[in-house]
Amino acid sequence: MPNRAANNLQAALDAHGRLTIDRDCVGCGYNVRGLDHDGQCPECGMAVARSVHGDELRFADPQWLAVVCGGLRWIRITLASALIAFLLLMVGSTVTTLIPAASVDSFSTFSLIVAVIGLLISLVLPVTLAWGVWRLCRQEPKQLSREPSLSWRNVTRFVTPVAIALCVGYTASPATATLMTMIWWIVTMLVLGVAAVALLSYLAALARRIPAPDQGQRLRRLRRETVLVLGCVLLINAVELAVWVGVVQHIPPSSASWINRYHGNFESCMNAIIAIGTLYLAIAYPIAVNVTARKIDAARRAGLELTGG
Numbered sequence: 001m002p003n004r005a006a007n008n009l010q011a012a013l014d015a016h017g018r019l020t021i022d023r024d025c026v027g028c029g030y031n032v033r034g035l036d037h038d039g040q041c042p043e044c045g046m047a048v049a050r051s052v053h054g055d056e057l058r059f060a061d062p063q064w065l066a067v068v069c070g071g072l073r074w075i076r077i078t079l080a081s082a083l084i085a086f087l088l089l090m091v092g093s094t095v096t097t098l099i100p101a102a103s104v105d106s107f108s109t110f111s112l113i114v115a116v117i118g119l120l121i122s123l124v125l126p127v128t129l130a131w132g133v134w135r136l137c138r139q140e141p142k143q144l145s146r147e148p149s150l151s152w153r154n155v156t157r158f159v160t161p162v163a164i165a166l167c168v169g170y171t172a173s174p175a176t177a178t179l180m181t182m183i184w185w186i187v188t189m190l191v192l193g194v195a196a197v198a199l200l201s202y203l204a205a206l207a208r209r210i211p212a213p214d215q216g217q218r219l220r221r222l223r224r225e226t227v228l229v230l231g232c233v234l235l236i237n238a239v240e241l242a243v244w245v246g247v248v249q250h251i252p253p254s255s256a257s258w259i260n261r262y263h264g265n266f267e268s269c270m271n272a273i274i275a276i277g278t279l280y281l282a283i284a285y286p287i288a289v290n291v292t293a294r295k296i297d298a299a300r301r302a303g304l305e306l307t308g309g
C-alpha cells in the first residue's frame with residue numbers, strides 16, 4: 001500500500017517535486033497543480049501534501065479532525081464513567097446486603113452515593129454522550145458538496161440525541177406497563193438501534209481512511225450483531241404487545257392456556273438470547289469505539305507532523 005501510494009505520487013510530480021495533476025486544496029478548493037508537494041496553498045496555507053493524498057485521514061483538514069477526536073474523547077469519557085458508575089452501584093449494593101441493617105450510618109451514606117450516581121447517569125452522561133456524538137459527526141470541510149444529505153454521519157448526528165432523549169424519558173416514566181409505555185419502549189429500541197447502526201457505519205467509514213482495514217471489518221461485523229440483537233428485542237416486544245392488546249382475550253379459555261404456555265416458553269427463550277446478546281454488545285461496543293478512537297487519534301497526530309498542520 002505505501003509503495004503503490006509512493007509510485008502514484010512519483011507519477012504526479014515533475015523533476016522539481018511540483019504537482020503535475022489537478023487537485024483541489026482540501027482547505028479552500030484552490031487548484032494546487034504546479035505547486036511544490038512539500039509547500040503550502042497560497043490561498044489558505046494548507047499543506048499541499050494534504051490535498052495530494054486524497055481520502056487518507058491523516059491528510060484531512062486538521063481542525064476538523066481535532067473536533068472529531070475531541071468528540072470521540074467525550075464518548076470514551078461517557079462510556080468509562082458509565083462503567084465506573086455501574087461497578088460502584090454493584091459494589092455498593094453488595095456491601096449493603098452484607099452489612100447488618102442496624103448500621104444506619106453506612107446505609108445513608110450508600111443512599112447518598114446511589115443518589116449522586118443516579119444523577120450522574122440520568123443527567124450528566126446523556127449530555128456528554130450527545131455532545132461527543134455531535135462533535136464526532138461535524139461535517140468535513142471538503143465534503144460539503146459531495147456528501148448526500150442522508151449520510152451515516154448525518155443520521156448519527158441527528159438521531160442519537162433523539163434516541164438519548166427517548167431513553168431518558170422511558171427511564172423517568174412510571175414502571176407500570178401500559179400500552180403507552182410498551183409502544184414507547186418499542187419506538188425507543190428502534191431509534192436507539194438506528195443510532196447505534198449509524199454510529200458503527202460512520203466509524204467504519206472513518207476507519208476505511210486509516211491504514212487499518214481490519215478495523216472497518218470488525219465494526220461492520222459488530223453492526224450485523226447489533227441488528228441481530230435488536231431484531232430479537234423488537235420481535236419479543238411485538239409479541240408482548242400483541243398478547244397484551246388482546247389476542248389472548250379473543251381466544252376461548254381452553255386454547256388461551258395453550259397460547260399462554262407457548263408464549264411463556266417463547267418469552268423465556270428470547271429473553272435468554274437477548275440477555276446474552278446485550279451483555280456481549282455492552283462489552284464489544286465500548287471496545288470497538290475505543291480502538292477506533294485511538295487509531296483515528298494516531299492519524300490526527302501523524303497529520304500534525306506535516307507542514308501546515
Ligand SMILES: [Zn+2]
Pocket residue numbers: 025026027028029030041042043044045046
Ligand atoms: Zn487552500
